[in-house]
Amino acid sequence: MPEAIWISFAFVLGLMVKGIGLPPLVGYLAAGFVLSGLSASTGIAIEATDALGHIAHMGVLLLLFTVGLKLKLRSIVSPEVIGGSLLHFGITCSVFTPGLYLLMDLSWQTALMLAIALSFSSTVLAAKVLESKRELRAFHGRVAIGILIMQDLIALIVMSLAAGQTPSQWALIVFGLPLLRPALFRLLDASGHDELLVLLGLLLALVLGGYGFESVGLSSELGALVFGAMLASHPRSQELSKSLWSVKEVFLVGFFLQIGIGGLPDSQALTFALVAALVLPLKGILFFFLLLAFRLRARSGFLSALALSNYSEFGLIVASIALPQWLVPLAISVSVSFLISAPLNRLAHSLYERFAHRLSRFEGQKHHPDEQPLSLGSTRVLIMGMGRTGTAAYDWLKKQETKLIGLDSDPSKAREHQKEGRNVVFADAEDASFWNGLHMPDVHSVILALGDIEGKLIAARMLRKLGFKGYIVAHTMYADEARQIREAGANDAYLTMNETGVALASHIMGRSAEREH
CATH class of the missing domain: 1.20.1530.20 (Na+/H+ antiporter like fold)
Incomplete structure (x- = not known):
């Protein structure tokens, strides 16, 4: 079946292209052109079936x-x-x-x-x-x-x-x-x-x-x-x-x-x-x-x-x-x-x-409503990224700290959080203009719960560039990314699955302590 051979060839070129930092789809395109060239040079018909x-x-x-x-x-x-x-x-x-x-x-x-x-x-x-x-x-x-x-x-x-x-x-x-x-x-x-x-x-x-x-x-x-x-x-x-x-x-x-x-x-x-x-x-x-x-x-x-x-x-x-x-x-x-x-x-x-x-x-003098400069006022804890991890962190911290705020790059998600009573606003951590307009005089801790590594690295670097001396913590799935986040300026970067295991174990220890009493 020629399609199986073509897809295998596309995988090889996609892997090679990925190795030099380009998206694999560039390799898939190249594979198609190479196959077309082979057809022209060898006389063997290679056509899209x-x-x-x-x-x-x-x-x-x-x-x-x-x-x-x-x-x-x-x-x-x-x-x-x-x-x-x-x-x-x-x-x-x-x-x-x-x-x-x-x-x-x-x-x-x-x-x-x-x-x-x-x-x-x-x-x-x-x-x-x-x-x-x-x-x-x-x-x-x-x-x-x-x-x-x-x-x-x-x-x-x-x-x-x-x-x-x-x-x-x-x-x-x-x-x-x-x-x-x-x-x-x-x-x-x-x-x-x-x-x-x-x-x-x-x-x-x-x-x-x-x-x-x-x-x-x-x-x-x-x-x-x-x-x-x-x-x-x-x-x-x-x-x-x-x-x-x-x-x-x-x-x-x-x-x-x-x-x-x-x-x-x-x-x-x-x-x-x-x-x-x-x-x-x-x-x-x-x-x-x-x-x-x-x-x-x-x-x-x-x-x-x-x-x-x-x-x-x-x-x-x-x-x-x-x-x-x-x-x-x-x-x-x-x-x-x-x-x-x-x-x-x-x-x-x-x-x-x-x-x-x-x-x-x-840029004009007036900006889109979704892209206004942001002042955090008396906020003490900032959570960047309000997905599942950021939301869980927010709900837990809300029991101890009232002056916290969450930021998310999806305006519709921010509005949903607001309807549920959370103090969440739209902001894109990868936007240089956001950092230029950010005012956060009382923030002492920042949680980086953004979905991608690039956003976490930019946020950590920009926070330190702005002179933030407080505590920055992040999570990630991979050890090499945790190292990059710490090098970018975060105090700690924890592995998500490791922390999940620790949390599960802590529940067992808590239950054991209750039984002893």
């Missing part, structure tokens, strides 16, 4: 379903998302269309469709990068994903118009899907924690979301995203997302392989891809200034724009319907943009720290 196509499609559906599980729809419907996406689409098409028409001697219709295809950003790549950095629910991550969803909706409209087709009359059923949410919640509660949970995720993402939407003339990708979003508010949504992680990762290998195996380009396709790569920075710059116009801080605008600085697999889908002769040049352009965007996004925070003083000059 139907099986690989199905694997790739399932990977995309599962990725979008897990993205939906992390989304709060009320946070997507915002001026910066709707306005930013529509303005970017309009300006890009207005500039690219005449440029392509004049420079490449194309018809107006072809130039317009190519401009539309190049205006989209990759949902797969951006979601993958943001998810790997645990930034999907951070403010800039939600803005980027929201814009991508708007772009996907625009792409669906364009594809329908280009194909001369409209959704069937049964598509109206989609508007009744919210009525199914109670039933879906009960199914999720009843599915347990093992294989039934995984099967439920596959059923919703691939069958009800994917095939169901497709059968009524709508996008299967949109269906997977919608069904994920319907479960986003369920307490076990993140457990479902984690249970699908390994399945989704394997299938996504097929997606990136499929792009590379598509074929080696000719000189015209390479020239087109080169020009597209050269104008790629303009796409990010436009996003940056549009988001600043909607009162985002420079850091949030920069990180969102960088995540969106690539070309989209949706552009390939549009081309397959409207411009099949341009599919290979667009595929190369998308692939090259992935090779550029993936490593840049990995270095996004470092890049912003280097250029923060220049980029911040473009």
Whole structure:
């Protein structure tokens, strides 16, 4: 079975690429191009099979379903998302269309469709990068994903118009899907924690979301995203997302392989891809200034724009319907943009720290409500990261210390904590502007319960840089990360599983003491 050999080859290159600090998906793309090159040089036909196509499609559906599980729809419907996406689409098409028409001697219709295809950003790549950095629910991550969803909706409209087709009359059923949410919640509660949970995720993402939407003339990708979003508010949504992680990762290998195996380009396709790569920075710059116009801080605008600085697999889908002769040049352009965007996004925070003083000059005087400077007043204990660990620490400390506060980079999560009576506010520990506006005169202890190692390292370094002399403690899963956290400035960094074992043992000792008395 050729797919098994291809995936094994992709694993080898993915491992090699990871070793030099790049995301494995770059290796998967490279594997596809190498296989395509081997086919051309040896004469052995290596083509994307139907099986690989199905694997790739399932990977995309599962990725979008897990993205939906992390989304709060009320946070997507915002001026910066709707306005930013529509303005970017309009300006890009207005500039690219005449440029392509004049420079490449194309018809107006072809130039317009190519401009539309190049205006989209990759949902797969951006979601993958943001998810790997645990930034999907951070403010800039939600803005980027929201814009991508708007772009996907625009792409669906364009594809329908280009194909001369409209959704069937049964598509109206989609508007009744919210009525199914109670039933879906009960199914999720009843599915347990093992294989039934995984099967439920596959059923919703691939069958009800994917095939169901497709059968009524709508996008299967949109269906997977919608069904994920319907479960986003369920307490076990993140457990479902984690249970699908390994399945989704394997299938996504097929997606990136499929792009590379598509074929080696000719000189015209390479020239087109080169020009597209050269104008790629303009796409990010436009996003940056549009988001600043909607009162985002420079850091949030920069990180969102960088995540969106690539070309989209949706552009390939549009081309397959409207411009099949341009599919290979667009595929190369998308692939090259992935090779550029993936490593840049990995270095996004470092890049912003280097250029923060220049980029911040473009900020307006008024900032977005989610990005206001913060004063901690008389707070004595600060907890950064209000997930399960941070919440447990907060609830325990609340019994002894009344002057404590929790910070979290997800505004919706902060609001949920506030409704439950906790003193929690929005703040992103990886935002340099947050630290510049932070006032914490009475804080004597800080707990770093952030979800990723990068956030903990930045927080520890910034606290010490600001002159904080108090106690900093963190937790982590790995000994090497604990060492890095201590070197960054924390007094202590404990291993999570070790501390869990100690806590369990302390309960036994407590019970033994009670029995002796």
